[in-house]
Amino acid sequence: MEHVDVLIIGAGLSGVGAAAQLRERLPHKSVAVLEARESMGGTWDLFRYPGIRSDSDMFTFGYKWRPWRSDIALADGPLIMDYIHTVAAEYDVERLIRYRHRVRTAEWDSTTQRWTVTVDVTGEDGDRTTQTLTTGFLWGCAGYYRYDEGFSPTWPGMADFAGDIVHPQHWPEDLVHEGKKVVVIGSGATAVTLVPAMAPDAEHVTMLQRTPTYIMSRPARDPLARLLARFKVPYAAAYPVVRWANILQATVFFQASVRWPERVRGMIRKEVAKQLPPDVPLDPHFDPPYNPWDQRICFVPNGDLFRALRKGTASIETDTIDTFTEKGLRLASGKEIAADIVVTATGFQLLVPFGGIEMRVDGRTVDYGDSLAYKTMMLSGVPNMIFTIGYTNASWTLKADLVIDYACRLLAHLDEHGYTSATPVAAEDVERRPLLDFTPGYVQRSVHLLPSQGDRAPWQLDQNYLKDRITIQRGRIDDGVLHFT
Incomplete structure (x- = not known):
């Protein structure tokens, strides 16, 4: 043996x-x-x-x-x-x-x-x-x-839906979303990644969330790393500096969230409000019913999710699903959303x-x-x-x-x-x-x-x-x- x-x-x-x-x-x-x-x-x-x-x-x-x-x-x-x-x-x-x-x-x-x-x-x-x-x-x-499988709830009427229902954990290679109406169910990291990624080519993408998430924009490229590169600091010397700057920044932010949750909550909401278009209200879409870091905060590079909302290629709904229909979903409020593709970004097992x-x-x-x-x-x-x-x-x-x-x-x-x-x-x-x-x-x-x-x-x-x-x-x-x- x-x-x-x-x-x-x-x-x-x-x-x-x-x-x-x-x-x-x-x-x-x-x-x-x-x-x-x-x-x-x-x-x-x-x-x-x-x-x-x-x-x-x-x-x-x-x-x-x-x-x-x-x-x-x-x-x-x-x-x-x-x-x-x-x-x-x-x-x-x-x-x-x-x-x-x-x-x-x-x-x-x-x-x-x-x-x-x-x-x-x-x-x-x-x-x-x-x-x-x-x-x-x-x-x-x-x-x-x-x-082998993600978490995907069962909703009434799913069998009646004429489009595609997919889970991000098992994305079909042949799925075509270009020119399609897409609904992404969820509000976590996967959902806030999918929406701006699909929005440029889809007819429209709707993020449908039951519970909002704290979302923050951060630069896609690290400002300190770029600054040190501009001054030709050798990467072997720059890397630990940038690494520790990010560690300390994250640690301070988390500890501040634990100690002063309302202040941090207010800061996040203020920054989000600056990036939203006039027709997308802060509440209820960006008003989580929990404190920062009770769940993981979602960071979006260069505010790409907010850019998609401003362009109108994406929208957001905060509601629960009443039922799937042949052509989309009907929400508890009675509103109907047309969809060709529904993505269940609803989490892991x-x-x-x-x-x-x-x-x-x-x-x-x-x-x-x-x-x-x-x-x-x-x-x-x-x-x-x-x-x-x-x-x-x-x-x-x-x-x-x-x-x-x-x-x-x-x-x-x-x-x-x-x-x-x-x-x-x-x-x-x-x-x-x-x-x-x-x-x-x-x-x-x-x-x-x-x-x-x-x-x-x-x-x-x-x-x-x-x-x-x-x-x-x-x-x-x-x-x-x-x-x-």
């Missing part, structure tokens, strides 16, 4: 980064990456809808150890995919990836101090086989939502860490919902297992980089002291709280499946990169909570 020192699940942004840094920092470790799909890239390979882009700045969304070499702040999907492929090539990660390998079960045996992993393998001809391998350390980089695989420790099935999250990257009572989950209030990769730092330090610590396993063990008096204090529907629908956080470190989730740099990147490995054997 094949054995590898570290087994990474997922070949997206997190998995490629993890493999690259393991090769760089711990070259003596054997590594394999299992990817259920047929290509690397994760989210950025899966989503193919018009305008797909990052809603985080690329100077923090890129790896800290591999600079994003452009002044583009909000990059599109193809640019991000090119970045991931470039990193994989530079660090020779491609040869470590085994595509069409879906992990089904993982079982830890304390006697052998190993995980036994069962994998379903789909051949190029579609035939399926089962493989088994062992590993000393599992690293879950499978993200947090299901790739949340998935637990490790892609929802069945995990057992010495014959005991791991109940994710009954576990405590140690530093939001390990599970109580589960040895030699780490997972990467990014921030909700900042770039995903900021946390992914910290997890990489910690995992490499932990593996080196095990080797240095002659240990074979590390297990987080929670004290009985740790008070449990929901892992995510975050209100989007995709979180609330499945929060019970996630592990809990605790009322104190290292079980408490702070969503604060600056604090995590101290506790995760530089904190002691032997902190009394990790038990070693």
Whole structure:
């Protein structure tokens, strides 16, 4: 039976980064990456809808150890995919990836101090086989939502609709929206990306939202990066400056939103009002019933959504759907919207860490919902297992980089002291709280499946990169909570 020192699940942004840094920092470790799909890239390979882009700045969304070499702040999907492929090539990660390998079960045996992993393998001809391998350390980089299906509610009359109904997670390659009436249902990052991307070619695009979202404009190209380039500052010196400027700006904005939500709310509304045409009222379309950062704020490059509204190529409706009709939708207010294409940008199906695989420790099935999250990257009572989950209030990769730092330090610590396993063990008096204090529907629908956080470190989730740099990147490995054997 094949054995590898570290087994990474997922070949997206997190998995490629993890493999690259393991090769760089711990070259003596054997590594394999299992990817259920047929290509690397994760989210950025899966989503193919018009305008797909990052809603985080690329100077923090890129790896800290591999600079994003452009002044583009909000990059599109193809640019991000090119970045991931470039990193994989530079660090020779491609040869470590085994595509069409879906992990089904993982079982830890304390006697052998190993995980036994069962994998379903789909051949190029579609035939399926089962493989088994062992590993000393599992690293879950499978993200947090299901790739096979998104969340799409059912509304009355959908069967009567004569047009196309599509979900952004599975965008048809042959879908033609040019000259068509399009309705995008939703108000999150996907919707505010789709509307201005489709508006120039469609007859008209309507964003239909049940609940408004905070939307802010930001420059498509980073002003500080452009300034430093103008003064011919070498990119190796400019990159950390721009990166830290974005980190501090995001941190201050989030903390201000928590401390003075009404002030921040007023500031956002004021900026939005300046960009709206006279016939688009601020209320109710841009009046969320929650505080800033209770849900993720949507950033739009150069105000492209507002430009589409001003041009009249797009419009916005805040209402609920009464029913689909043959030619469109009828809203609860009685208003009817004609449509040839309806896009259900209604969110994800949340998935637990490790892609929802069945995990057992010495014959005991791991109940994710009954576990405590140690530093939001390990599970109580589960040895030699780490997972990467990014921030909700900042770039995903900021946390992914910290997890990489910690995992490499932990593996080196095990080797240095002659240990074979590390297990987080929670004290009985740790008070449990929901892992995510975050209100989007995709979180609330499945929060019970996630592990809990605790009322104190290292079980408490702070969503604060600056604090995590101290506790995760530089904190002691032997902190009394990790038990070693």
